[in-house]
Amino acid sequence: xxxxxxxxxxxxxxxxxxxxxxxxxxxxxxxxxxxxxxxxxxxxxxxxxxxxxxxxxxxxxxxxxxxxxxxxxxxxxxxxxxxxxxxxxxxxxxxxxxxxxxxxxxxxxxxxxxxxxxxxxxxxxxxxxxxxxxxxxxxxxxxxxxxxxxxxxxxxxxxxxxxxxxxxxxxxxxxxxxxxxxxxxxxxxxxxxxxxxxxxxxxxxxxxxxxxxxxxxxxxxxxxxxxxxxxxxxxxxxxxxxxxxxxxxxxxxxxxxxxxxxxxxxxxxxxxxxxxxxxxxxxxx
Amino acid sequence: xxxxxxxxxxxxxxxxxxxxxxxxxxxxxxxxxxxxxxxxxxxxxxxxxxxxxxxxxxxxxxxxxxxxxxxxxxxxxxxxxxxxxxxxxxxxxxxxxxxxxxxxxxxxxxxxxxxxxxxxxxxxxxxxxxxxxxxxxxxxxxxxxxxxxxxxxxxxxxxxxxxxxxxxxx
Numbered sequence: 482x483x484x485x486x487x488x489x490x491x492x493x494x495x496x497x498x499x500x501x502x503x504x505x506x507x508x509x510x511x512x513x514x515x516x517x518x519x520x521x522x523x524x525x526x527x528x529x530x531x532x533x534x535x536x537x538x539x540x541x542x543x544x545x546x547x548x549x550x551x552x553x554x555x556x557x558x559x560x561x562x563x564x565x566x567x568x569x570x571x572x573x574x575x576x577x578x579x580x581x582x583x584x585x586x587x588x589x590x591x592x593x594x595x596x597x598x599x600x601x602x603x604x605x606x607x608x609x610x611x612x613x614x615x616x617x618x619x620x621x622x623x624x625x626x627x628x629x630x631x632x633x634x635x636x637x638x639x640x641x642x643x644x645x646x647x648x649x650x651x652x653x654x655x656x657x658x659x660x661x662x663x664x665x666x667x668x669x670x671x672x673x674x675x676x677x678x679x680x681x682x683x684x685x686x687x688x689x690x691x692x693x694x695x696x697x698x699x700x701x702x703x704x705x706x707x708x709x710x711x712x713x714x715x716x717x718x719x720x721x722x723x724x725x726x727x728x729x730x731x732x733x734x735x736x737x738x739x740x741x742x743x744x745x746x747x748x749x750x751x752x753x754x755x756x757x758x759x760x761x762x763x764x765x766x
Numbered sequence: 767x768x769x770x771x772x773x774x775x776x777x778x779x780x781x782x783x784x785x786x787x788x789x790x791x792x793x794x795x796x797x798x799x800x801x802x803x804x805x806x807x808x809x810x811x812x813x814x815x816x817x818x819x820x821x822x823x824x825x826x827x828x829x830x831x832x833x834x835x836x837x838x839x840x841x842x843x844x845x846x847x848x849x850x851x852x853x854x855x856x857x858x859x860x861x862x863x864x865x866x867x868x869x870x871x872x873x874x875x876x877x878x879x880x881x882x883x884x885x886x887x888x889x890x891x892x893x894x895x896x897x898x899x900x901x902x903x904x905x906x907x908x909x910x911x912x913x914x915x916x917x918x919x920x921x922x923x924x925x926x927x928x929x930x931x932x933x934x935x936x
Binding site: 725726733735739751756 | 829920
């Protein structure tokens with residue numbers, strides 16, 4: 482039986498390419514800064530979907546960082562969308578959050594085009610993208626975050642996967658946060674607090690999976706632990722998956738060697754993520 | 767690392783006294799310890815310039831809410847560029863297999879089989895004719911397969927791989 486499943490996996494991997502829509506602008510005003518790629522799943526749908534938000538310290542990166550993951554999700558039965566968003570300082574807070582919500586709203590408004598179920602869209606991100614995914618999961622309805630694009634406001638994502646995402650930016654005084662906010666935490670403490678997912682936690686939030694490495698020196702483990710504890714205390718479902726030996730951009734290979742990579746794309750993380758998605762976004766066709 | 771290997775290849779090996787013939791090495795992959803695991807390697811020289819390294823490793827992961835175990839095997843034919851001496855560069859082709867299983871709350875979440883192949887270069891330094899340290903680096907591919915078929919096959923390019931073994935030769 483196991484070998485039949487393996488053969489099926491190989492067959493799926495070798496199957497004809499699925500439809501891909503590249504560089505679709507969800508907000509024409511900002512050109513490629515607000516473009517996304519959609520990887521359709523096989524079959525008529527409607528399929529569950531995952532919106533993928535790249536990292537890059539809010540000042541860099543590109544949707545292509547998640548291309549391989551999106552292809553894997555699409556071949557596995559999820560519509561996957563990788564998005565760009567305006568980067569700081571041009572897209573300083575809260576503009577980049579508004580962009581992410583605009584992209585989510587666009588996907589839902591065009592659900593029939595991409596054969597996705599608008600009620601079953603999860604968000605996933607890594608590093609800065611993990612922070613943004615986490616923030617829109619708890620503060621999608623915050624007035625400051627509402628997008629002013631043509632697709633309008635949208636509802637909560639069905640589930641959130643945050644890889645190495647910060648949950649509390651209060652007091653974080655460095656050049657990256659200065660780029661993100663334009664000023665330091667002493668000057669605008671309210672903005673730093675408002676951009677911190679943990680300050681928006683309350684009852685009725687979507688389920689969270691927080692993934693990170695235990696050797697991540699950029700984003701401390703307490704960021705995920707505190708977010709999980711706050712969510713659970715408010716009656717929500719949240720878990721932390723910790724990759725042993727995982728750094729922010731390095732992991733440990735299966736034979737013990739050091740390799741490059743993000744902790745949300747390791748073999749063990751994929752197992753946890755697909756289980757989390759299947760449980761929270763319903764069945765795949 | 768590549769420059770070091772080339773430099774050592776260019777160096778005349780006649781300057782150092784001959785190393786005693788010690789065709790075996792047992793070593794520990796240092797980075798495995800940082801990942802809550804252990805990987806042990808055994809290597810045997812099978813001809814003047816050829817050796818075969820095999821390794822077995824296990825690691826535990828997942829944190830407090832998940833229970834993950836990963837077992838891996840690897841085999842690597844190696845070509846050694848110089849006769850035994852203090853420092854000896856090699857190039858190897860490594861094949862590896864790993865099985866990863868994740869449980870949570872008493873439930874099996876899933877598993878993954880990983881196959882990998884990589885081209886590695888490294889240098890072995892032998893100290894006191896008995897102890898070795900072997901840093902290496904490489905480039906290769908990994909292929910992940912979900913035995914349950916819930917996830918499609920996934921291939922990742924490892925732009926860099928870096929390892930260091932320490933052990934004894936005998």
